Amino acid sequence: MIFLFFICHSLIEEELRRRRRRRSVLFRLNEVINLSVPVLERFFNHEDTRPDFRLSRESLAVLMRLLELDRRWGAELEVLVFLFWLASGTSCRVVSRVFGIPRSTVHCIVHRVTGEVVALRHKVIHLPTNDDFEAVTLGFARLARHRAFRRAAGAVDGCHVRIRPPSGSDGQSYRNGKLFPSIILQAVCDHQGRFIDTYVGWPGSVHDARVLRHSPLYQRGLYPPPGHFILADGGYPCLQHPLPLITPHKSVGAQRFNFHHSKARSIIEHAFGMMKTGFRAIFFHALEISSRCAWKEPRSPPQLQAQTQKEGEKEQKKGGRTNIDHDSISLIKKFKNKVSWELTGNMVSCK
Incomplete structure (x- = not known):
């Protein structure tokens, strides 16, 4: 009985820690992601992602799973910034204006995610x-x-x-x-x-x-x-x-x-x-x-195309959904009417 009590106690503590971590992530996302940006607003409203990112939602979920970004907060934002830059072929300055984040951050995200995608080429190609x-x-x-x-x-x-x-x-x-x-x-x-x-x-x-x-x-x-x-x-x-x-x-x-x-x-x-x-x-x-x-950059399109053909079809057959926590996104959206966003220098401030 004592052993069973300790097991139940540890499970409860683990659940409480998980909820605290989730609450912390929500507030951090609330401070960083500007949901008034049209690109992100279309993404979080479950609209078609192919016009902006050239990949379906199923393929986006597969890419995030291959990159093992499920446990990194803000991982979706990094992948979206990288795919938008890759699909539009524009400069980091333009991408920073589209997403409302600093240009230096866009530069770091593009080079980091590019390296991670290229490192996974043997899993797809x-x-x-x-x-x-x-x-x-x-x-x-x-x-x-x-x-x-x-x-x-x-x-x-x-x-x-x-x-x-x-x-x-x-x-x-x-x-x-x-x-x-x-x-x-x-x-x-x-x-x-x-x-x-x-x-x-x-x-x-x-x-x-x-x-x-x-x-x-x-x-x-x-x-x-x-x-x-x-x-x-x-x-x-x-x-x-x-x-x-x-x-x-x-x-x-x-x-x-x-x-x-x-x-x-x-x-x-x-x-x-x-x-x-x-x-x-x-x-x-x-x-x-x-x-x-x-x-490095030309390696990404054939890899993303091969991944879309190979893994995206499996996700559609299984009826798979994206790995994005939409409950968390809905909670973030509750702050939208209460929060006004302002881009100041290299940081996003909340008034």
């Missing part, structure tokens, strides 16, 4: 497992409409990400054939357009074949398995080792083969198109960051 590999090969055969492409295990291509080139003579090496400065993002996708490998960082003037030769996928030869190949366009060489690569035939009588090859390989172009549509600002405007950090 990875090569197919043995159980999924057969589905990948069958999928490419269906795309090509010919059983000869049943040994296709992926499609590779590259795209240019606009940047502001560094000053000096090195800046000219970043100008590509379209005469704008960029870095190259090389990606391999499966039959569903899901990225399974990415490699980024080479200047835009470098040829795609050279980028491929220096990529870990080529040098390590870990994928595809023996007897399979990866599809590529005419800008790549046709290879057997260490990376089996099949490109279109250049002979006159190869139209039929090239037709089926193009049908299967076009999935990588479709994947790039979906990514560029979701994050237009990154791919159609120069990144407002230094060239030293530019290699």
